[in-house]
Amino acid sequence: MTRLRVRFAETDQMAVAHHGAYAVWLEVARVEWLRAHGYAYTELEAQGVSLAVSMLTVRYRGAARFDDELRVETRLTAAASRGCRFTYEIRRDVDDALIARAETEHVAVDRRGRAVRIPDAWHAFLMRQVEREPG
Secondary structure, rough: OOEOOOHHHHHHOEEEOOOHHHHHHHHHHHHHHHHHHOOHHHHHHOOEEEEEEEEEEEEEEEOOOOOOOEEEEEEEEEEEOOOOEEEEEEEEEOOOOOEEEEEEEEEOOOOOOOOOOOOOOOOOOOOHHOOOOOO
C-alpha cells in the first residue's frame, strides 16, 4: 500500500484532482510495490529493460481533493514472459471512500523501445507475486 497526499499542483480551480494526476499516482504506487516486494525498478532498468505502459484504465468513483490523504492498494494480477498487469484501488484515508479503480498493462522493452522478454530472474519474481483478483 502506498500513501499519497493530493498536491495543489494536481488540482483544478475547484480543488479537485485532475485526471492526469492519477497516472502519476499509479506509477508511484507501482514502483513502491516493487520496492516493498524486494525489487527496485532501477535494477530492471540497469539490465536494459523497462516496463512500458501499454494500457491504462481508470474508473473514477469519487473526487480526490487538495490535501486529501490517499491510499493506493496495488496488486500484480498477471505476469507473462513479455509483460504484466497491475490493478489498483485508490481510497481516501479519512473515510475509506473509494476514489478510483485502475489497471495498467506493461510490455517489457529494451532501450530502443523494442519488445523483449523480461529477464528470467524478474519473470520468476513476478510469477511468484501474482495475486488473483477478488471475487
